[in-house]
Amino acid sequence: MKIGIVSDSHGSYSHLDLMLSHKDAEQAELWLFAGDIAMDADYLAMVTDKEVIRVAGNNDWPGGRLPDYETVDIAGHTILLTHGHLFGVNFGLKNLQQAALDVGADIAVYGHTHVAVEENIGGVLIVNPGSIARPRDAANGSFMVMDLQPDKSPVVKRIRI
Numbered sequence: 001m002k003i004g005i006v007s008d009s010h011g012s013y014s015h016l017d018l019m020l021s022h023k024d025a026e027q028a029e030l031w032l033f034a035g036d037i038a039m040d041a042d043y044l045a046m047v048t049d050k051e052v053i054r055v056a057g058n059n060d061w062p063g064g065r066l067p068d069y070e071t072v073d074i075a076g077h078t079i080l081l082t083h084g085h086l087f088g089v090n091f092g093l094k095n096l097q098q099a100a101l102d103v104g105a106d107i108a109v110y111g112h113t114h115v116a117v118e119e120n121i122g123g124v125l126i127v128n129p130g131s132i133a134r135p136r137d138a139a140n141g142s143f144m145v146m147d148l149q150p151d152k153s154p155v156v157k158r159i160r161i
C-alpha cells in the first residue's frame, strides 16, 4: 500500500495543489499529515477524497483539536506520527526513536524542521518529508510516498515539487 506523507504546508494550498499534480501523489491511497497547519489537512482530504491522518504542529492552536501523536497500523507495519517539537527533533532523533520503540512502531514520521530525512536508527525507520511550502533544505518543497508491504522493508520515495 502506498501512503503519501506531507508536513508543514503552513496554509499554502497552492503548494498542496502542486504536490497533487505529481503522479506519485496520485498513487497514495492514504495521507499522513505531520502538522502545521491543521486546516491544510482538511483541504487535502477534501481535494483527494482520501483519508488524512493528522497531528497537531506547534503552530496549530488552540491545542486540543488534533492529537499530538497517532499510531497507524498499515500492512504489518506500525507508524508513529507526530510533529516532532515535543521530542526536540531540532537537537536529534533519539527521543523520537525511543517514543517509536515505546509504542511498538517500526516507523516514525515527523515534520517541524522543514528538512527531509530518511534514516534508520536502531531498527526504527525515521522519516521527515520536509516542508512542502517552506523548505529549509532546498529551493523547492518536498513530500514522500512510502510503499508498505507485509514482511518487507518500507520503500520511501522523496519527491521535490
Ligand SMILES: [Mn+2]
Pocket (backbone or CB within 6 Å): 008, 036, 057, 058, 059, 083, 085, 111, 112, 113
Ligand atoms: Mn512546526
